Amino acid sequence: MLRATLKGLLARKLRLALAGLAVVLGVTAVSAAMVTTETIGNGFDAIFATAASDVDVSVSARPNVDESTTFAPPLPASVLEELDAVRDAESVTGVVSADGARPIGPDGKVISVQGPPRLGVAWAGETGMTRLREGRGPRAANEVAINAGLAEQGGFGVGGTIDVLTLRPRQTFQVVGIYGYRNGLDTMGGGTEVAFTEPVAQQLILGRTGVYSSVTMTAADGVSPEKLRDQVADVLGSSYLVRTGDELAEQTASEGQAFLETVRMVLLAFSGLSLLIGIFLILNTFSILVAQRTSELALVAALGARRRQIVGSVLVEAALVGVLASAVGVGAGIAVSTLLKSFMESQSGAQLPVGLTVPMPDLVLAFVVGVLVTLVAALVPAVRASRVPPVAAMREAAAEQRSLTGITVAGAVPAALGTAGLVAAVTGIAGDFRWLALGGGVVLALLGLALLTPVASRYLLPAVGRLLSWSTPGKLGRRNAERNPRRTAITVATLVVTLGLVGGVGVVAESLRGDVSSVVASDLTADLVISGDGVSARAGGQSGGPPTAADGRIMPTFAPEVVERAREVPGVAVATAQYVDTVQLDGRAPGPSPGNAGDLSRLESVLGLEAVDGTLRTLARDEVVVDTETLADQGLAVGDRIRVSTQRAGWQEYRVVGSYEPNFLLRGPVLAPEVAAERFVSPLPALGYVELEPGADAAAVKSSVSELVADNPEVTVADQTQLASDASSRLDIAEIMLYVLLGLSVVIGILGVVNTMALSILERTRELGLLRAIGMRRSHMVHMVVAESLVMSVFGGLVGLAFGTLAGAAFVSVAGLAVLAVPWASLALFLGLAILAGLVAALAPSTRAARVNILAAIGDR
Amino acid sequence: MTTVSQHTITGLAARADGVTKTFGTGATAVTALNDLTVNVQRGQFTAIMGPSGSGKSTLMHCLAGLDTVDSGEVWIGETRLTGLGDKALADVRRNRVGFIFQQFNLLPTLSAEENITLPLAIASRRPDARWFDTVVEAVGLADRLTHRPSELSGGQQQRVACARALLPKPDVIFADEPTGNLDSRSGGDILRFLRRSVEEFNQTIVMVTHDPNAAAFADRVVFLLDGRLVHELRDPDADDVLDTMKALDALGQDAEPRARA
Incomplete structure (x- = not known):
């Protein structure tokens, strides 16, 4: 049996190479993550x-x-x-x-x-x-x-x-x-x-x-x-x-x-994702391989092989592929790490005084994971193959059509539960558990979606296909995409998941942007803001509250004289500065809080503050004004004393002389500017606000104020629009990073489609020969295969984006954002990516289909 | 079929002229066709026979534009296939030639009707409705048109293949062992249909077979041995064919007695 297996293995090099590719990619990513983080970690340890x-x-x-x-x-x-x-x-x-x-x-x-x-x-x-x-x-x-x-x-x-x-x-x-x-x-x-x-x-x-x-x-x-x-x-x-x-x-x-932790997380997330997709790929590849060999396996069974031997022979094959591919993957991972290391060194300007550190136990783990994943993925089709009665299998083209009822029922349950969770989260029934309901709902719905994709493909593929197949070769391609719903589903699974995530992230990010812009516009009455890179972005961060130097780093600051001189600029009504720090509060709920300082009588105007108790006036050194929420948290009231520890000076006691409604841009205790100069981490202000007189020339004032900070490259003068877009720029970076990560999984997704397409083409050699025999040109063959690939990828893309948009909308609703913004342009772009994936995936298979040898294919030579 | 009758006058539907075809090189080279010349008359049912390895399938593949020749020329009607590019050959196969294979070779994703109209659909041509009905009636598939091949019996599948070959009114239909995978009754149906196509629709048919009973349906049987045309029968009956085959087998054995020993 082993010899027969080995001979069979060698006879199908191409197919196995395709199956192995998935494993190689997954293992490469995992081992690269491990080696890179280990090496950089060791380098840092050595330096310090x-x-x-x-x-x-x-x-x-x-x-x-x-x-x-x-x-x-x-x-x-x-x-x-x-x-x-x-x-x-x-x-x-x-x-x-x-x-x-x-x-x-x-x-x-x-x-x-x-x-x-x-x-x-x-x-x-x-x-x-x-x-x-x-x-x-x-x-x-x-x-x-x-x-x-x-x-x-x-x-x-x-x-x-x-x-x-x-x-x-x-x-x-x-x-x-x-x-x-x-x-x-x-x-x-x-x-x-x-x-x-x-x-x-x-x-x-x-x-x-x-x-x-x-x-x-x-x-x-x-x-x-x-x-x-x-x-x-x-x-x-x-x-x-x-x-x-x-x-x-x-x-x-x-x-x-x-x-380094961030790097590690990104790499591990990517490798996890690629291994997951790898499982899909291997499962898919082996089910096709086994299906193609069903008659061969049936012959072996008819000759007296036991079921266990048949399963065993498939598993031996899988084990060999897994071992080989995992070994290649580990090697490629080390190579990728070398590249990553030199890339990071050139990017950060840091040199690591160590060579590549290879964590053997981790690599062995990556290797074992690769082999196990392959075996598990091959087990399902192997068992299925062993259950086919010999006589049925030896007949030509063992039935590809298996009932979808089981898988549909299995998918309907999590889909229904997930939908219920989402509805509960959106309508507020779930109450305090709404985030749990949302998260669980998304995961369950995604699982359900994966299982329902085969049945969905049966109804949706013809619709999608009709848009794409206007000629006979196109129609043939569409029919090919429809012929095995399970396989189609598993092929597009990666695209569905990736584009689902991408679509969801897109909707959430766009809505957050809209939210931030609208909040900045409503809370900020100043016309111009002087601030450094990242300060105003923090002002609009999703947690709200004012900019803080929470990480202890010195923020971009400017000389306090800038606002004094700004007041003398013609057309300026109010100009004032805000000092920021992270402080520690002592009270019923001790803990860190944003801390601020500034001339409150002026801040009140530029930030549109509302005094709740007392007045917002220029403070004495031992006075503080606190927002109502913080006061309530600490169990304090106006007139009480509060202990505040600033980063530079430590604990001091202040008298609460007023309270204000917390604002998106201001939250926490507000002290006198002189206090900040002495006790805050930076004695200079981080934010400046300028309000114009009615009818003033905004552009002229902006350029005059910009002159005042011309010698300070860290700060710029922004108007409200710039501030809003600046505030949302932090989202852009997070969004782009996520997209890059997902982009990599799109690449693997393309490989998945390529793989299935290539195997399907091999499987249908006889049909291809027939089509050529009855007069299809090579261009027709290419057209047919491209149509098949496109129908599948567009289907996957549409399902994924639809799911992602809905999940994103649910998130937006649960998070209570002011606007639900759907980034249609981005969604169209993502769908374009899916189309591109389909085209790329069809490249090699269509070439192969066009070059098929007619006589060999129809079995007459 | 006015156009066809005109062709009958001018003569040949297909022609192989001094064709040689060799597979392999050096010591293992096998000459499948050896300076062979065959004419296929329009409106005739020609059977090609011969022992295994005599070159009958190769001859058919070359005549049909599925394979190229080493030397000599192949013609379909007034078109010389030798030297044509792949695209032109594909178009010849689609418009001028019909195929019936031993393995039926239908597309599993298409219904019977779609399989029948496939060559026309590839060329974006619509089938003439009356001609379509005539053909479907002739193969007796009127009530099976919406079925997929997996829902049809072997004989029905082969009749779909026959209809597919006939519908575009090709210059020649090539049938490669069309009854090889069928029981004798289904096979008989197919042969009677082919005979009727020749008589009623004036269709030219070339059939490769090793079954003397099948060959007896033809107007003319040509016998190949080692890539040469060695004998020919007109309006044969099964016994004549069988006798000829036996004689050829004996010849073949005489030709290589030592190899067998």
């Missing part, structure tokens, strides 16, 4: 481990806000004196190094890095990691040294100048030195670094002189870092974070790896 190798213990202040912020308040110099007294310390060094030095490139724009920080540091000489490549360290207040990565990225050289934005507005410095790192790296994980003299760094990066971002210590001989750590902790108490060098490296690396 060496960075901390000279440090035995690091001391830093605890963040003032619970949220995953990276902003640690500065340490006063007095801490250094305290630490000098620690017995086992050999050296105690104050370090100045924090995110927030934004260099401006030669093109006048801020040099952008994706992910890694833009550090401002105090020059400490060639200690630790740092190695000067050229020039010297900074000695005067207007001198800086920069890291080699930044020098290359911005084209800076020793002797030139560099403009840097810090906690203070733009300043110009002389570049006196360029440095790299001990192991020959140009950057640490891709970040830029500007080294100032210590007092300048303290002033610009930490806010005032005489403070440090952290203190590093080395232990005396024979003292373990852990022992030193414990001694330091005893001296300083619990208000400081005291960590050994290893702990610090681990912490820093894990922070650096946050974006």
Whole structure:
């Protein structure tokens, strides 16, 4: 039996190659995800481990806000004196190094890095990691040294100048030195670094002189870092974070790896998707392979083979394909990882000091998954083949038509449940469980849809086909698409799922955009907004509320004088600034909250605020105005006292003197601007609002105000329309990322159609020969196959998009968005993609059909 | 059938002129047709016979434009097939030639009627309704037109194939062992239909067969051996054919006694 199987296997190389392709793709994606993330993770670990190798213990202040912020308040110099007294310390060094030095490139724009920080540091000489490549360290207040990565990225050289934005507005410095790192790296994980003299760094990066971002210590001989750590902790108490060098490296690396998690998720989601589609493909391929061999298998059965042997022979075949394809897939995955690694390095400017790290256990897992998936997918058709009575199978063309009743009933149940869930979610019957009802409904409905596709194809394919088949070859193609509903369904399953997701995402994104625009237009009465990239986008984020520096990064800011000078521009009625921070609240529900500061009497006008209690007036330093929702959450009322911790200054007590209706653009406590300058993470405002006098020339005012921020490349002046589109731009990025991911699965979907088409063509060789014999031209054959492919892909596309649109509409309704916007143009584009998929899929099979040898095909030679 | 009777006067429906066809190369080369010349008269029912490997199927494939020849010329009516491109050959097959295969070869996705009209449909031509009815009546399928091939018996499927071949009024219908897969009664139906097509509709038919009873329906039987035309019978009966076949078998065995030993 084994020998017969092996011989059969070799005789059908092409078909098996097609089946194997699906497995190869899935396994490639999985192993690429694993190797890439492992390699990058190791690279980061290596970088930060060496960075901390000279440090035995690091001391830093605890963040003032619970949220995953990276902003640690500065340490006063007095801490250094305290630490000098620690017995086992050999050296105690104050370090100045924090995110927030934004260099401006030669093109006048801020040099952008994706992910890694833009550090401002105090020059400490060639200690630790740092190695000067050229020039010297900074000695005067207007001198800086920069890291080699930044020098290359911005084209800076020793002797030139560099403009840097810090906690203070733009300043110009002389570049006196360029440095790299001990192991020959140009950057640490891709970040830029500007080294100032210590007092300048303290002033610009930490806010005032005489403070440090952290203190590093080395232990005396024979003292373990852990022992030193414990001694330091005893001296300083619990208000400081005291960590050994290893702990610090681990912490820093894990922070650096946050974006790595995203990469990993994207890759794993893609590989999961491709494996799922791979299962469809293999299932499909093997059912066709087995169907083609039904008579052969029946002959074997008639000769006395047992059913178990028949199933076994198919499984042996599947196992061989699975092993081979998985091995190829793992190899291809490693190759893809190499490409990904160099791609990421070139994109981020970071070099990884490690080679490719291959996680063997993970790869073995990927391999096993590939083989198992193949076996499982082959089992169903194998069992089915073994059940065919020998005599029935040996007759020509064993019946392809099997009853669809079973599968239809099986599909109707989840479809009905899913629909019920969706209806419950939309009508509000589900109450607090509406999101669960929606999610469950979508999943169940999708499952039901998959099972109902065969029966749907029976009724919908002729309708779709009629649009596409105006000639006889086209009609023949349509009939071919209709002839096996199960196979058609499984072929288009990928397209249905992918286009369903794409369509749903499109509807939701378009509706969110409409929602954001309408909210921005209704809540914002200012005519112009001064803000940096991403600030106004956050203002319109789907969570609502004002922009926050929630990630602890320094936001783009501008000098407060800008709004003062804007007030003098003719035609300006009101101009005011908003300072932002993330703060911690203390009350019935302690936790982080957006924090703001500004001149309330003016903010009231530009944001259309409504005072609920008290008045919205210019505040004193110890006064705060809080929105009604936050007050209610904390169980407070106007007149009470509230404790608020800002990122820079920590806990302070304020008196609540008023409350306001929370607004899409403003939420949480609002403090006096002087408080912000001292206690917020950035002392500069992040947002400026300008309201025009009636009849003022909007364009003229806009250009005058733009002049005021001309030297600051981080901020721009936008009118309401720009702001709304800017606010929705964050959605664009998320949407595009999702589309890219789904685009990849569309590619696999195309392969699915190609595969089925190719196998169907092989299966119908005799018919093709006949058609040629009775006078079909080669062009007719191509037309026929293209029509078949198009009918299937358009059908899949329509079903998927219809489902996606409905699911998206349900989401929009449950989320309570103001508008339901259907992006018709995008949907048409997606359908176009499905058509393109159909055309691509028909390419090879139609060529094959056109070249069929008539005499060989009709079995006369 | 006025046009057909005119052809009868001018003579030939199909012609192979000094045709040679070899399969394979070198030591394994097999000469299927060896400088063979055959004329097919219009309005005649010609049977081609011969032992296995005598080249009868190859001759038919070459005459029908399904296969090319190494040397010599093949004509359908006044059209020389030799040297025609694929597109022109496809058009000749669709418009000028009809086929009946041993394996029926119907399209499973089409109904009987759609199978019958398929060659005309490919050419975007509409069948003449009266002629269609005549043909369908002749094959006795009037009540089976909406059925799919899987719902028809073997004999019915072959009658659909006959109707498909006849409907475009081709210059020649080529039938390759049309009764080979049928029981004798269904086979008899097919042969009587072919005979009637010749007599009533003046249709030219060329049939490859190894069944002397089938050959007896023809006006003329040509016998092939090793790619050459070796004998010919006019208005044969089954016994004559059988005797000739026996003689040819004996000849064939004499020709290669050592190979058999």
